Amino acid sequence: MSRKPLILVTNDDGITAPGIRHLIQIMNTIGDVVVVAPDRPQSGMGHAITLSENLYCDPVVIDQYSDIEEYSCSGTPVDCVKIGTQQILVRQPDLLVSGINHGSNASINVIYSGTMSAAVEAGIEGIPAIGFSLLDYSMEADFKPSTKYVKRIAMEVLEKGLPPRTVLNVNIPIAKKSSDIKGIKICRQAQAKWQEQFDKRSNPQGRDYYWLSGEFVNQDDGENTDVEALENNYVSVVPIQFDLTAHTALEELKKWDLDA
């Protein structure tokens, strides 16, 4: 009987994206891997779930030289975690990893990120979970320099577990070689926002439409942020919680006169 950990792998760029293919290879060196990932790109899907459509989730062979069990799912990253844990796996996995995302999920990006929402969904289920992202949006991104960091963090989580009701948001700087990365820093989420720039156009019938784009604005010059760590070529690790209560605000609000 295998004593290897059972590792569920998903992402939000789709099951054929180079980032998840690289992550699968790394996880395959430390555990038994099952992949349940979206059948197409699902970037920016946040914690969306599919309620009004049915879901397909079919076995698929992406790499004919591999014997890893893989499933392609028509839903969002969060759907993949739900269906993977409830319908595909025979037992709760020891670890869920999501990614490696093509592009940053540091700072406020965590809130829009399908990659991170998959990790959060696993966390809600009590499964240790990590979202990995590389700060390179290109489909030709080089994931090799990230390998030893991804493996080290995954093995540490498998060995030690995570503090209750937290998951990890791991972002990795662009590097030509592994040694260009200075190490790993435990950080907090930098305060930031996206400054939207809508591109307004007209379609051939004359109806206006918009493309959403924007610029990332770091509003945080405090210490120990993920953005700062990444700028200094460190891998950033932020523990993420899904109790969204602003506990520090409770007392202030209790002073309000809310007798309607």
Next chain:
Amino acid sequence: MSRKPLILVTNDDGITAPGIRHLIQIMNTIGDVVVVAPDRPQSGMGHAITLSENLYCDPVVIDQYSDIEEYSCSGTPVDCVKIGTQQILVRQPDLLVSGINHGSNASINVIYSGTMSAAVEAGIEGIPAIGFSLLDYSMEADFKPSTKYVKRIAMEVLEKGLPPRTVLNVNIPIAKKSSDIKGIKICRQAQAKWQEQFDKRSNPQGRDYYWLSGEFVNQDDGENTDVEALENNYVSVVPIQFDLTAHTALEELKKWDLDA
């Protein structure tokens, strides 16, 4: 020149849903209202944004006896807030309200909720924001008993503002009349999860598919939760933050040996 507050209204059930129509009427008694809401139901969309498709956002008349400016948007609730604040409104609104959602967004539902993600998106932009939800999924839900509570909370936020980087998650119990509701409680998010129940079927071509459904499981018997307040016929108000850092976990993780 009008001194009335400028209020942006959105939701996730779509611009014609009874919940948003009721919310628009309430807001119209306290400010200048502009509506930018999804052109169709967007429940469970979480913090999804539209990146790979273009967005339409057209003026629309839902109520021909009203002179409120309304726009129907092809995107998610978060898209509506982005396009509303950046393209439609001439200045930053004094308040964003989202809802009134048909169904609970208490406890862990906050994380899947397009209603609440719209409020969070406004919060990221520094706009005071409130998501309202009624614990009745029906399209025939009676929103009238909620009126005085919705108005009271909105006016309090307009008067006092909100603690920095927080928004409010307001849930309202089902009631036959306003006086059946005992009052308003400031609460924390109850610890809970959804226990998935996938309904597996075969399509006419023999391909398996799934419907996602599930059962809400409250795992929290502690004090001062939103679920408890609602069970006791109080309106629950939870301050929500979008710094997802699990600050209490930082010290524990810093003890890890992460030299890769």
